[in-house]
Amino acid sequence: MSTPLYQLKAEFFKTLGHPVRIRVLELLSVREHAVSEMLPQLGVEPAHLSQQLAVLRRANLVVARREGAAVHYSLTDPRVAELLAVARAILSGVLAGQAELLADLRAATSEPPS
DSSP states (O other): OOOOHHHHHHHHHHHSSSSHHHHHEEEEOSSOEHHHHHHHHOOOOOHHHHHHHHHHHHHTEEEEEEEETEEEEEESSSSSHHHHHHHHHHHHHHHHHHHHHHHHHHHHHHSSOO
């Protein structure tokens, strides 16, 4: 019996559920990167980055290409970049709504009770 689509989606989003993996995908959304280029931008140990890249490879979100001693990564599907852009837009809207609510709360607490 096949796995229900909602379960596959949940597994997909679990794969995205790590800040380092999200940042890697953001970097790769711009262009291919060598591991050595990503390390300073991510601020993690090489072993940790290697683990996160392995998770992304197993999920078929990134692909590796060896060039001499360097390993370069790229997205397997440009729609991953689109997904990250949509997530950013959604979060911007949510945070804007929260900022408005916070401003309303602050204004309400600074007014004397009637």
